[in-house]
Amino acid sequence: MAYFVIYSRAWCHLCDDMLQALKAQVGDDYRVDVIDVDADPALLAQYDELVPVLQGCAPGQSPQTLCHYHLDAAAVARFIGRSGA
Numbered sequence: 001m002a003y004f005v006i007y008s009r010a011w012c013h014l015c016d017d018m019l020q021a022l023k024a025q026v027g028d029d030y031r032v033d034v035i036d037v038d039a040d041p042a043l044l045a046q047y048d049e050l051v052p053v054l055q056g057c058a059p060g061q062s063p064q065t066l067c068h069y070h071l072d073a074a075a076v077a078r079f080i081g082r083s084g085a
Contacts, residue, residue, distance in 0.1 A: 002030065002056060002057065002058040003031035004030055004033070004055065004057070005033045005034075006052050007047045009038050010036065014051070015052040017071075022054065022071055026076070026080070037051055052069070053065060058083035
């Protein structure tokens with residue numbers, strides 16, 4: 001089943017806002033993993049100034065970056081439709 005990953009950091013109001021907006025859109029139908037970029041130097045280097053970053057993950061597919069900074073509800077809906085979830 002498809003799921004979402006938010007690359008985030010502590011004390012980030014944009015990160016909290018994205019998580020709340022995503023949960024409001026998808027409810028409990030999808031798993032949402034939140035990963036702290038500050039805990040991993042490679043993730044920090046990749047996502048530092050972009051957090052929060054939302055990726056959609058579907059079985060057999062590479063993760064897709066859907067948006068960053070603010071939730072793109074249309075991109076989430078397109079991902080859900082494409083992933084067949």
